[in-house]
Amino acid sequence: MEIVFYVAGIVAIVATILMLTQRVAVHALLYLVVSLLAVAVIFYDLGAPFVAALEVIIYAGAIMVLFVFVVMLLNVRIETARGVRLRSPAVWIGPGILSAILIAELVYLLATGEPGYATVSTINPEEVGVALFGPYVIGVELASMLLLAGLVGAYHLGVRKIRAGRESWN
Amino acid sequence: MELIRYGFLLAGILFALGLLGVLVRRNIVFTLMSLEVMLNAAGLAFIVAGARWGQADGQVVFLFILAMAAAEVSVGLALLVRLYHEYKSLDTDGASRMKG
């Protein structure tokens, strides 16, 4: 059980790091997909099969595909870096320090917190469904409204009015 | 059982890496991708917590995060397309008309 977790974790971290340092957008997307799949494996390992499936289907399957569509649409090739090169350490130092502090805080909290629970049990989709229709039903409704808002917003931002002889954004 | 701790640690590291990506990359596509990484890491943290308590609540929250990420990505990508058509490039540093 644990070995799966460790391997999947390392794969996720490495894939994410590789994603950050890519110059071609499509390569970075692919590495991101790998990272997401690794996290899905971790989900399964932690006894959440339903969410693992969702992660693959929705996250890696829909959201990432959306990214791919847009990247292909815009024909984004190499990132045009004006002035500052990606490999130069100057760009990475500030954010690097910030992230390091964040991780340090987390490590400290974990080290001084209470010990972990002994066993991990599987929570099947049925329980999740019961929870969704039970105490979290309002959240579901709100989420649906959010999605509606996102839908309308995305449509409106993306629509193009065709004028006589000229396509223009409204 | 160190699984829970290491789970949180993993979530934290992924979150930090996502943050790094948001702060460093100038191309807005990469910014959005890093944002996704951060959201995913947050979701991982919730699942780990749910596994610790043995309840479905963690997964439910992850579902909400997922819905939110979907909405955010759709709107964000639409904005991205508008940005590209406006400035003819995807450099966020160039889109600084809100300066001052």
Added chain:
Amino acid sequence: MFDLLWLVPAIPFAGALLLATLGSRMPRKAVAAVGVCTIAASAIVSILIAVAFLAAPPPGGAYTQVLWTWIDVGSFNPRIAFYLDALSLVMMVVVTFVSFLIHLYSAEFMEGDEGYSRFFAYMNLFVASMVTLLLADNLLLLYLGWEGVGLCSYLLIGFWYQDPVNGRAARKAFIVTRAGDTAMAIGLFLIYHSLGTLGIQDLMQRAIAQWGVGSSYAIAAAALLLGGAVGKSAQLPLQTWLPDAMAGPTPTSALIHAATMVTAGVYLIARTHVLFELAPPVQLAVAIVGAATLLLAGCSALTQWDIKRVLAYSTISQIGYMFLALGVGAWSAAIFHFMTHAFFKALLFLSAGIIIEALHHEHNIFHMGGLRRQLPVAFWTFLAGGCALAGLPLITAGYYSKDLILWHAWNSPAGSVVLWAAGVVGVVLTSLYTFRVIFLVFFGDVRTPVSKRPGLPIRIPVWILAILSIIGGYAGPPLLTFLKTALPAALESRAGALTETGSSAVTALAFLTGFGLAWLFFLSKPARATAVAANPVGSVLHRFWFADWGFDWLYDHLFVQPVLWIARVNRGDFVDAFYTGLSRLIEWTWRILRLTENGQLRWYAAGIAVGSVVFVAIVSFL
């Protein structure tokens, strides 16, 4: 009858209010009617009161009418109250009567002016303030009237405000008198602080009891009041404003700067005579100031070519005589001279006004001539006034009053030969400059033709004043007896080498000397005068005296230039700099904070990240 006392200042004040608010919408005739009738009513009331007072004097020789309490703070409660005794009665009657005549004169004189109603409003306000000053029962109310007349003087000198020269003259008058007023205010503070009251009769009694002769309090208070009197009455060293005040209309010069306002200082000293008696050094200073001023102004009058300026210096000189009288303790003689001076000086100004108007605003006496036959009304009235001024023996009022002063200057224990001699030399000078003007203006060839002749409203007042200038002297003895009820009698001591008739003879001789010199230099052979002026010594003296003995130059270098220099240096205004500095500090802060809004997406994201890291740190570690 006495309770009508409050009407005397109130009617002109109401008139001033009416003219100030509605005057520009009233027709000319109505404005003149209001302006003149208010003063006429005031004069009538004061004459009626005078008659009643003489017939049946109130107990103690004084009547007090309390109107209301002005301020009521702790133990400080000055009232609006009028105090009528022989002194204030005499001055009130003279002031209102002469004011009435001058207002009547102005009704025709100022006809062509577009500030007609404004003029009468200011003049009425002036009369109201002057009467308040004269009737005031306490020093605070007197100070109110004092400031009121100063204000009206400023407004009227700068009447034709479109010309900046007039504005400068008005400001000069106001600022110079202000110096005196400040001294007087400090004197008031001192008096209240030490004696606890500002009521005049009250404080004089307390001063006798508390201070005693020669105490430093008395000397300080009297000296400060003298400072105020010197400013208002244009004596040394604050006499520089009066010649420039001639920029105002002629009726103003007649009323304010000859007959009434400039005598306010004399009134003040006479009113608070106890304080001066308690401070002999200050009283001596009064006499010295008077004597020095009369000589100084007399010399300056000799060199002026503007007819109004001659009269201005003459006023300064005659008030010097009044101060001299006050200084030697001849209180009533000073008031007698005030009365005769009011008549003949107002007369001189009014007839000078006739001449100026007739010659189309010509002021220069060297451009006038031969007006004896062209303007007979001006000639005879000016002659009457001039003789009174110079002191033509036995006929004119001025002779009697001036003679009395000189006699007391010799006779009184505080007097001395030096003061008497100064007065006699003054008579020579007065006679000389007066007849210089008369000979130059009325005799000889006509240089500027006459273009306008005066009507009845102008001629009646000048005739009345001419008659008064001649017969006014015979009212002397009864007047002096009457004034004894209010003022202490002049002390007689050194019958010495000179008797009263002897002194009078010397005065008459002095008059004739001046007359003769004027004849020699200005009538029989005018070339002699120009020869003296061209002579090296003569020309230096001429220029020096023309410039008022250099006082203007002195004050300019001593006070005006330093203040202007400070103003120039402080152009940047260090007080302002504090406030602009404050705003510049804020601007600088803004400029720095503006750098945080550089429109960069990553920068904002970094801001959020840093903030959350800090919060997490706080939450988890604290």
